[in-house]
Amino acid sequence: MQLTQAAAARFAAGLAALWPEDERSGPLGLAVSGGPDSIALLLLAHAALPGQIAVCSIDHGLREAAAGEVALVERIARERGIPFTALSVKVGPGNVQARARAARYAALAEWAQEAALGAVATAHHADDQAETVLMRLNRGSGLAGLAAVRARTQIEDSDISLLRPLLGWRKAELAALVSSAGIVPAQDPSNTDITFDRARLRQHMADADWLDPAALATSAAHLAEAWQALAWYAELDWHEMVMRCDNADGTASYAYCANVPRLIGIETIRAIIAALGGHASRAEASRAWDRLWAGHNASLGGVLGVPGVERVEKVGVQMRVWRFGAEPARGTIN
Structure with missing residues (x-):
């Protein structure tokens, strides 16, 4: 039939x-x-x-x-x-x-x-x-x-x-x-x-x-x-609020002006980790967001995130800026 x-x-x-x-x-x-x-x-x-x-x-x-x-x-x-x-x-x-x-x-x-x-x-x-x-x-x-x-x-x-x-x-x-x-x-x-x-x-x-x-x-x-819709906004956040920095040793790091709702920031953090060659689940990225928001370092996927407040020239105001780079080897003394 x-x-x-x-x-x-x-x-x-x-x-x-x-x-x-x-x-x-x-x-x-x-x-x-x-x-x-x-x-x-x-x-x-x-x-x-x-x-x-x-x-x-x-x-x-x-x-x-x-x-x-x-x-x-x-x-x-x-x-x-x-x-x-x-x-x-x-x-x-x-x-x-x-x-x-x-x-x-x-x-x-x-x-x-x-x-x-x-x-x-x-x-x-x-x-x-x-x-x-x-x-x-x-x-x-x-x-x-x-x-x-x-x-x-x-x-x-x-x-x-x-x-x-x-x-x-x-x-x-x-x-x-x-x-x-x-x-x-x-x-x-x-x-x-x-x-x-x-x-x-x-x-x-x-x-x-x-x-x-x-x-x-x-x-x-x-x-x-x-x-x-959220993923679209996270993509915009990545392009507008994340800046790549080329380090003297040839490695890359990223500065993130974190000024969006938590759910979007979690996706941006995952994108930064991926750009640095790592991987983070949403649960891991959410815990990293919470630590950074509270002013503590966050380590995940071989990447270290360090919170701070800086004057951002493109907007002319002080903002929450989190810097991400390869996590130092264990035992490294700064």
Whole structure:
């Protein structure tokens, strides 16, 4: 059974909002696991973009059934004349779901580059988004975390655009599309394994009929817009209030006129640390901000921040100026 024209048009409109036609430089790659959500993504994209998609399915080597799921996706793609690629990844020890996610996205980025794809899409939907928001609220996440799954971003350590065109769709809608096509999707047992936080939350949400996943997903979209605005201001802060200094020994340091709200300053501190070759999480940068604001030195990511007050010529007034440079080696006496 063919998808309805209304469903295909809805998907095409949502995709165009994320990925305008004049920005497209190659086919759309689809990450398809064999579950109902990702098969629905395949069916919708095939209806909306015939001849302009490619499909990839990844075996993480964690379950015996995974090879069969990859084969299912291959059959569905081949029946529709869609280019298909099967990949295998190795998942390192530690947090299995986090490691699998990192390995998966690294493999997708490599595939996209080799296949000259214009972007990659995944099947995250409104119910996934609602779960993510609630999990992060429960963990005390800040604005960046509460913005949850972004509709458009980039795969980490690559320039590949990552799209989530199904964030406005409910899981039940997607399952119905797959069922109407006569396809029996795979079911990943980890989705109901309550040893995983997400599966446990999903179970509780099913019993809380007063929760509206679509409304939670909408709130996440609003938070993402707020985060985008904050990130824009932080970029402006970097360009306007951070000055690079070239030291006599050939190294660089930075002077930061810290005169913005704390959330923005945290992002600027992270940018300074990165410019000096280090790395700092938002939690680490927030602790550094608090120390510097209180008049204490802050050390993080191999960088030392020293607070002070100086007259800033460009504005002609005394300002809080924090100077950042490579942290001296331990035992160094000034």
